[in-house]
Amino acid sequence: MSTTSTERLHRGGFAGVFLISLSTLMLEILITRLFSVTLWYHFAFVAVSIAMLGLSAGAILVYLLPKIFSEERAAFHLTLFSTLFAAGIALSLLVHVHMRLPAAEMNTLRAITFAVISIPFALSGVVICIALTKFPAQVSRLYAADLCGAASGCILIVLLLDAIGDIFSVMAIIGGLCGLAAVFFALNTSSRAAMNAAVLCALAFFALAGHMIFRFASGQPMVQVDWAKGNQEAKPLLERWNSYSRIKISGNPQSRGLLLTIDGAAATALMRFDELPKQRILANDVSPAVHELRPDASVAIIGVGGGRDMLIAHNFGQKRVLGIEMNEDIVEALTGRFGDFTGHLERLPGFRIVNDEARSYLSRSNERFDIIMANMIDTWAATAAGAFALSENSLYTVEAWRTFLQRLTPRGLISFTRWCFEPPGEMYRLVALAAAALKAEGVADPRRHIAILTGEKAIAAVRGTIVVARNPLTEGDLDKLDELDAADGYKLVHSPRRSLDPLYGEVAAAGGSSNVSDRLAIDVSAPTDDRPFFFNMLRPRDLFAARAVEKAGHATLKPNLEAVTVLGTLSIAMAVMVLLFIVLPLILTARKVRFAGSWPLFVFFGAIGLAFLLVEVSQLQRLSIFLGHPTYGLSVVLFSLLLSSGVGSYSTAGIREDAPLQPSLIRMGFLLAAVGAFSMLTPPVLQALRGATMPVRIAAAVSLLFPMGFFMGMAFPIGMKFALRCCPPLTPWLWGINGVTSVFASVIAVAISLAEGIGATFWVGAACYAAAAASLLFIGQRRDA
Numbered sequence: 211m212s213t214t215s216t217e218r219l220h221r222g223g224f225a226g227v228f229l230i231s232l233s234t235l236m237l238e239i240l241i242t243r244l245f246s247v248t249l250w251y252h253f254a255f256v257a258v259s260i261a262m263l264g265l266s267a268g269a270i271l272v273y274l275l276p277k278i279f280s281e282e283r284a285a286f287h288l289t290l291f292s293t294l295f296a297a298g299i300a301l302s303l304l305v306h307v308h309m310r311l312p313a314a315e316m317n318t319l320r321a322i323t324f325a326v327i328s329i330p331f332a333l334s335g336v337v338i339c340i341a342l343t344k345f346p347a348q349v350s351r352l353y354a355a356d357l358c359g360a361a362s363g364c365i366l367i368v369l370l371l372d373a374i375g376d377i378f379s380v381m382a383i384i385g386g387l388c389g390l391a392a393v394f395f396a397l398n399t400s401s402r403a404a405m406n407a408a409v410l411c412a413l414a415f416f417a418l419a420g421h422m423i424f425r426f427a428s429g430q431p432m433v434q435v436d437w438a439k440g441n442q443e444a445k446p447l448l449e450r451w452n453s454y455s456r457i458k459i460s461g462n463p464q465s466r467g468l469l470l471t472i473d474g475a476a477a478t479a480l481m482r483f484d485e486l487p488k489q490r491i492l493a494n495d496v497s498p499a500v501h502e503l504r505p506d507a508s509v510a511i512i513g514v515g516g517g518r519d520m521l522i523a524h525n526f527g528q529k530r531v532l533g534i535e536m537n538e539d540i541v542e543a544l545t546g547r548f549g550d551f552t553g554h555l556e557r558l559p560g561f562r563i564v565n566d567e568a569r570s571y572l573s574r575s576n577e578r579f580d581i582i583m584a585n586m587i588d589t590w591a592a593t594a595a596g597a598f599a600l601s602e603n604s605l606y607t608v609e610a611w612r613t614f615l616q617r618l619t620p621r622g623l624i625s626f627t628r629w630c631f632e633p634p635g636e637m638y639r640l641v642a643l644a645a646a647a648l649k650a651e652g653v654a655d656p657r658r659h660i661a662i663l664t665g666e667k668a669i670a671a672v673r674g675t676i677v678v679a680r681n682p683l684t685e686g687d688l689d690k691l692d693e694l695d696a697a698d699g700y701k702l703v704h705s706p707r708r709s710l711d712p713l714y715g716e717v718a719a720a721g722g723s724s725n726v727s728d729r730l731a732i733d734v735s736a737p738t739d740d741r742p743f744f745f746n747m748l749r750p751r752d753l754f755a756a757r758a759v760e761k762a763g764h765a766t767l768k769p770n771l772e773a774v775t776v777l778g779t780l781s782i783a784m785a786v787m788v789l790l791f792i793v794l795p796l797i798l799t800a801r802k803v804r805f806a807g808s809w810p811l812f813v814f815f816g817a818i819g820l821a822f823l824l825v826e827v828s829q830l831q832r833l834s835i836f837l838g839h840p841t842y843g844l845s846v847v848l849f850s851l852l853l854s855s856g857v858g859s860y861s862t863a864g865i866r867e868d869a870p871l872q873p874s875l876i877r878m879g880f881l882l883a884a885v886g887a888f889s890m891l892t893p894p895v896l897q898a899l900r901g902a903t904m905p906v907r908i909a910a911a912v913s914l915l916f917p918m919g920f921f922m923g924m925a926f927p928i929g930m931k932f933a934l935r936c937c938p939p940l941t942p943w944l945w946g947i948n949g950v951t952s953v954f955a956s957v958i959a960v961a962i963s964l965a966e967g968i969g970a971t972f973w974v975g976a977a978c979y980a981a982a983a984a985s986l987l988f989i990g991q992r993r994d995a
Contacts, residue, residue: 219285219345222394224355227341229391230292231359233384234261234334235852236367237299239453239844240384241327243377247438247456247474248306249323262956264328266949268335272343273942279336284344285398291336292395293411296388298330300415303381307435335949337391343941346934350863350927357856357923364848368453375450375539376426378433379419386415438474448547450539453844457539463551470516470540478515480544483553496665496675497585499700500625501526503677503690507580510534510617512568512605513587517544520555520563532579533563534571541565569610570837572617573901582614583625586673604835606744607737611647611678618680630664630674634711635747637662637674638734641704641717643744644678646736649721657718658682661691662704674703682706739835740967808937810985811929815944817982818925819951824975825885825922826851827959831968833911836896837904846908850915855923862927871986874928878983881921885976888918925982932989 238261272279279287305326341352370380389412396405422432435456436443447468448459459480461468468480497519501507507528511519514533523531533555535541541563545556556563564571572582587605604610614624624644628636645656653659659682664674679687688707695702704714717734732747829851834843865873892914899910926948933941955975962971 219341219348219352219398222397223285223288223341223345224351226288226292226391226394227338227352227355228359228362229387229394230295230334230337230341231356232363232366233295233299233387233391234265234331234338235360235363235848236370236380236384236387237261237330237334239364239367240371240377240380243371243451243453243456244303244306244435245323247435249439260324260328261331262949262953264331265335265338266946266953267328268332268337269339269942269946269949271332272336272339273940273946276939279340279344279942281344284340285395286401286404288337288340288395289392289399289401289404289408291333291340292388292392293408295330295333295337296385296392296411296415298333299381299385299388302326302329303378304433307378307433339942339945342930342945346930346938346941349930349934350859350861350865353927353930354856354860354923357852357859361849361852361856364845364852368845371451371453372538374423374426375452376422376431377451377456378431379422379426382415382419382422386412386419389413389415435474441474443474448543450543452537452539455537455539457537457543459543459548468516468548468551470543472537472540479518480516480548480552481518481521482551483521483555495522496663496673496700497583497625497627498522498526499663499675499694500581500583500623500677501528502694503687504580504621504623508532508578508619509581509583510568510572510577510579512582512584514544514563515540517552517555519583519585520561521553524555524558524561528581530560531558531562532577533561534566534568535563536565536567538565567604569604569613569835570904573613574903575617577617578619578622579617580619580622581625582617582622583627585627586629587626603744604739604742606643607739607742607835608643608646608650609739611643612650615647615651615678615680620681622680624678625675626678627673627675630672633730633732634674635732635734636745637676638713638717638730638732639736639744639747640676641714642720642734642736644676645718645721648678655719656721657715658706660704660714660718661687661702661706662714663691663694664701664703666699666701738967739832740969741963742831742835742968743964746964808940810989811933811936811940811944812947813985814929814982814989815926815933815948816951817978817985818929819948820955821975821978821982822855822922822925823952823955824959824962824971824978825918827956828963828968828972828975829915831963831971832892832896833915836900837907837911842904842908846911847915850912851919851922854916854919858920858923859927861920862924862931865928865931871989874932875983875987877921877924877928878979878986881918881925881979882976882983884918884921885979888914889972889976922979925979929982929986932986936989 241260306323338356342349342356345352367380370383371377374380389408389410392408393405393412396408399405425432431449434449443458444460446458446460447463448457450457455472456474457470457472458474459468459470466482466484469477470480471477501509501523505527508530509523509528510532511523512534514520514535517533520531520533535544544552545554545563555561568584584605587603611624618624626640628640630637641660641662644660648656648659659679661677661683662674663677677683683691683706688705691702691705692707694700701710702708703710709715734747737744826847830843830847833847837843837846862877895910895914899907902910930941930944933944959971962974
């Protein structure tokens with residue numbers, strides 16, 4: 211082969227690295243989408259760990275087999291494994307989709323899935339590791355190409371999913387990009403067979419993608435998800451994927467209603483337009499009670515879904531109704547293909563639908579409403595950004611509810627409907643949230659502003675509606691609530707006059723603090739933007755007692771236990787992988803490689819692997835709220851950090867392996883300063899611009915992230931240059947350490963955010979960068995000695 215370690219990777223090699231990194235990031239996001247449908251939302255973030263674990267496994271493979279992965283055959287192996295990466299994508303995803311296991315065998319499904327899905331990432335890890343360790347003279351520019359490719363993947367995957375609407379067609383496109391990368395790498399070899407295989411791979415996948423797009427557009431998709439979350443799915447009337455959900459509409463068009471599911475679990479109904487009498491509506495649901503309290507009102511509905519709440523508002527004669535729906539595909543289905551079925555609600559006098567995130571829209575709007583309502587809005591349909599944040603929802607925080615209160619007229623009401631199992635954990639937490647927001651707005655006694663209704667029939671019996679008034683509930687309001695309590699199908703469980711559960715009053719009086727939570731088996735303190743985990747009520751200190759608490763009747767804890775169990779299992783699995791990928795290779799190679807003076811390198815690469823992911827995940831969580839849309843949170847944050855890191859890596863190209871320590875230490879000092887400056891500037895900027903237009907907020911987020919990302923990108927090539935001088939055989943292993951600690955970081959970032967908040971996650975990442983700087987100083991001192 212023509213490429214050796216003393217030569218440079220040229221003739222398209224940088225393009226190959228760029229495309230492989232782009233494909234890897236796109237595949238990672240695509241897996242989060244797929245897992246959110248086929249498994250459960252709290253498994254979606256596992257895709258991040260699987261991806262990084264696979265990348266690390268590939269790097270360790272290169273380290274353990276130096277005779278096979280020699281410098282002389284580097285270009286050939288880049289071509290070969292890029293081609294295998296494409297094939298691995300198709301094989302692993304098809305195996306996952308066609309596994310038809312019932313819900314009782316979901317554990318088996320998960321185990322097989324995680325093992326199979328890791329294969330293409332391991333093949334990608336081999337390619338990236340070879341590129342970054344076999345061409346030391348170009349490591350800064352190659353790492354820059356790697357990061358810029360990943361940054362571009364963040365944008366491209368969103369554009370493709372939203373434009374095509376079929377996840378499997380996008381999968382074929384990713385395979386074609388891998389084949390194209392193999393073509394670029396093959397330009398560095400003298401093997402005609404390698405070039406022919408690469409070209410054939412690229413053409414085959416791109417042709418397959420074109421055919422799949424055509425079939426999907428004609429309503430006959432080649433591949434579909436038949437089993438979701440252990441249940442077989444019905445044939446859809448409409449199925450469409452985008453970057454943060456999959457919607458599926460099924461049922462009989464001749465019936466009164468169709469079923470719309472989001473990611474195979476969250477369900478809503480498309481109701482045939484019908485003038486239902488109030489009595490029939492009230493007998494079957496609890497959420498419309500707010501219309502009785504405020505007739506002839508202006509209403510804002512958060513989460514239009516299938517349009518049911520808008521239809522009910524129309525039947526109650528409300529004068530003005532605004533539906534706010536984040537999912538563009540749902541809006542298109544409701545107003546387009548199924549518009550005649552639902553009666554084109556957006557065309558009714560005084561009615562309109564906007565495609566936006568509700569909190570963001572209301573913070574920018576000058577409109578005032580008599581009612582702001584949300585009916586069973588949750589995050590079972592995980593977003594790609596939510597994959598990092600477990601179950602956060604920016605609608606259920608003190609800051610969000612303060613915005614809602616500020617958008618009410620003087621007689622305005624907030625109405626949220628949630629599950630009301632026994633004990634009613636979600637309702638307790640809604641009361642705490644309302645009380646904290648009211649107190650933040652200057653209300654002395656929140657108890658005079660809050661009432662709760664539940665139903666007595668069917669589904670309504672396990673749902674509760676909290677009504678929160680901007681001003682104290684009037685005697686007329688309280689009389690109306692008493693009338694509803696006396697009506698068939700309703701039960702008034704709490705009001706300023708009386709309460710069936712004294713805990714509601716205690717929670718309201720506490721103003722959202724954790725005082726009452728300390729007496730319960732669940733956490734009902736008010737969520738904030740720093741800890742936006744409304745649906746997680748399991749406190750870290752109660753984890754080991756949670757099983758007994760669940761058996762005692764706390765049904766609220768069941769999904770929390772499942773999610774936290776996954777988190778704990780992943781933590782244990784990551785610890786095992788650290789032993790397998792770090793300690794075991796050390797034992798196997800201890801007699802072959804000289805380790806003297808290398809331990810600070812292990813600390814350095816482990817610390818920057820932890821730091822980068824901790825900082826990245828914390829900002830994904832924080833800025834997703836500011837930007838107001840999960841797609842923007844993912845694309846803007848990842849794109850900004852990865853692109854700026856790529857530029858930062860490129861800027862280190864002039865640092866030689868034998869350069870003095872001082873320039874590198876100065877760069878690490880600037881990194882720590884940039885992290886500190888970011889932490890001080892972010893809160894006031896986000897607060898000042900929360901009501902700005904989307905382009906302004908995106909520009910602000912990029913401006914905040916870019917300087918920090920620029921210096922974050924310098925750490926890896928700086929460390930690699932020192933490693934190449936101290937102990938070149940260790941470089942693949944150091945890349946593996948960096949990847950394994952990144953895997954671990956993707957798990958512990960969620961755990962830290964759950965326990966201590968998003969800000970704590972960021973500062974732990976900053977501390978890891980400080981540890982990396984200290985280890986670099988120690989490396990320099992040892993070298994000088």
